[in-house]
Amino acid sequence: MKAFAALFTAIDQSTKTTVKTAALAEYFRTAPDDDRLWTVALFSGRRPKRAVTTTQLREWAAERAGLPLWLLEESYPIVGDLAETIALILPPNEHTSDRPLSAWLGDLLNYPSLDIEARKVRILDAWNRLDATERFLFNKLITGGFRIGVSRKLMTRALAQATGQDEAAMALRLMGDWTPQTTTWQRLVAAPEPEEDDSRPYPFYLAYQLESAPQTLGPAQDWLAEWKWDGIRGQLILRGGAHHVWSRGEELMSDRFPELAAATDFLPEGLVFDGEIVAWDGRQPLPFNTLQQRIGRKSVPKKLLRDAPVVMLAYDLLEDGQDLRDTPLHARRARLETLLAGLPPEANIRPSPRIPFETWEDLAQTRNMARDHRAEGVMLKRLDAPYLAGRKKGDWWKWKLDPLCVDAVMIYAQQGHGRRANLFTDFTFAAWNGNELVPFTKAYSGLTDAEFAKITAWVRRNTLQRFGPVRQVKPELVFEIAFEGIQPSPRHKSGLSLRFPRMARWRHDKPAQEANTLDDLREMLALYG
Amino acid sequence: MSEPVLIFTDKGIYCPAGGFYIDPWRPVDRALITHGHADHSRWGHARYLSSDAAAPVIRHRLGEIAIETLPYGEARRIGDAQVSFHPAGHIPGSAQIRVEVGGEVWVVSGDYKVSPDGLCESFEPLRCHAFITECTFGLPVFNWAPQAKIAAQINAWWGANAAEGRPSLLGAYSLGKAQRLLALLDPAIGPILTHGAVENTNEVLRAQGYALPDTLRVTPDLDVKAHPGAMVIAPPSALGASWARRFRGAQVGMASGWMALRGVRRRRGADRGFVLSDHADWGELHSAIRGTGAEKIFATHGYTEIFARWLTAQGYDAQIVPTQFGGDEDTDGEAP
């Protein structure tokens, strides 16, 4: 664990990407095979299953530190991270350990076979052998949520540097359905040829938001326009007689969307589609909250299959017997349309339609109708561009509708986590219902650190009541809340919920009395819900 | 029952028997001041009383004021109260204030730290019946490493930067933390430059006889390139400002107790955070409280509610002192 802790410290102490990449590359050159394989796994979201609950961890840590549990609980929101809180309150370690990272992870994998008392003994022993940083990392490994400022892109670049391979080829090798138990450093990273894997997806190409007018992109006829659907971006892979569905977050979701297996009955093998999985009413997508019922369920009951059926609206064809990613979009798109033309509805895959347009002005008009089409806006793709990996500027742009907006009153505030621990950043907002303020959304992003610091000072002076880490504040500050959609929600007191709410700006100019009303929100729900 | 020795008013801590306030935040006739930090010594009182050692800095900050001083440990009668100043170990000149009325002793800690730092007068444990203690870091997650260890980290960091020809910019509050850092630096590594706000305080303290290494004030015409690998001490507010831009390729560090928290460290955007505080940590708060023998404890300045609840569970008669803003202030960077 020592080398891994040193790597973490080097990464954590730097704000510069070049320094982080160099530290990672050096680690990938020198660490033992099992350790570097695990490191790749951790930084690509492949964590061991959580083997103890955070409640147990809190209790054991408090007991070990000789402190009442409530004191740990009160410290946690101030520190902002449970793994760190525990690492900080434990007494100094009495021993040290030279065990490698992979050995500690091997222990974690073993925990499920032990009873709870045996797990506790092992964790207490680990806490007594690891120093503060190692302990923090160990706790992170136990509790999951291993995000420490290393993006997947950065890790891939470091791996490419360390092994002298091409970065895009490395990104492709790391995709797919592997774990440290099913592969080795040699096979995954070091071997000259990547392992055969029928389910392996391609790295997704992601678009940037278009911030300027589309005229800046050049002639309109160089571009393809299509709707930006509000669903789940995914890849449908037809290889080896089976189908595989991957989300953009690289989660294998084949079982979650059994409808998409139908494609194997109508299409040949060796195809990979990039598209949007949406709930479908037979003619157009259903609102996102219908699809939401399908997310987070591993198995799908029959009734749900009937009420919220899905299809894939295919944007792109990435493989047709061979990797097509270097072929220009117009050719990929033509092939996609040929393949899918004339398929019956029960194939559950259809091409996402092109939006015909002559001029940018035409397209701007069409874009204004996106909400009528149940889309969030328009995607623009350069017709002669290849399919790149990751978020790259230039060939793909999302041109979203302006968000919906309301002015709301802040009524509760809570301290943030991580980078913003100690600042009040998480707020609950309310709208007027007669003389009463009804909470309808939370939001915690959209403002600068300087603004959060100002609000933090204000919250401290204007706290009316505390409920644990939450403070009720004087209903005085007004914020413009921007959001992408609105839907009915019987669970909420307001009867509705927002999609992607964030603070667009602090309305210093508005007194609380002039904030929007619940009726205003209900009107929006009727229009856009 | 007689009146308490000290009571808590909307102007600050008040002694009815002596008719004076301690570190008041609104103008009063007579103010006893623990130390020169802005949240303790404010402008506008008619008469000030402080320790001998704290007075020069207080005068430097507040200008023309009517201030009397007392040596540490010397008692003075004010009305029916007897008062004296005793080292608090927080910054040079800082004091705890002991108030005795009719044989009952109360002590106001001001800001304090227990372990000696080699620069300021060491904390003096005082027996008392009631102790009013700060608790800026009154949570069990705050446990400071020995000063020598942090000093070694800072010098190693400076040395590595200097070896690459980079300046090291270290953010620290201009009164107290800055001088403590100066005293910990190894001048053999390279030249030490200071921001004007820091250097002004240095001059006051040097004149009092506090031993600080040689420093060079950063002025608009200073040629930064003539001092490669320098250590630059500046207030945190100057680090993000145009002032700092002259130090090209600089590594930026912060020294504060808050650097113990990763979230705060990352928000400050510093390359390095050094956990160095002029306040007592969790363990020191307890040893200080035990050392007073007091049963009545008042918590102020910091995580007062949590700390008072914990002390109550430990068997103390613990209460919270309402402060001006009634909350756990002291966000990050610096806690004066």
Ligand SMILES: [Zn+2]
């Ligand atoms: Zn203070």
Ligand SMILES: [Zn+2]
């Ligand atoms: Zn202070």
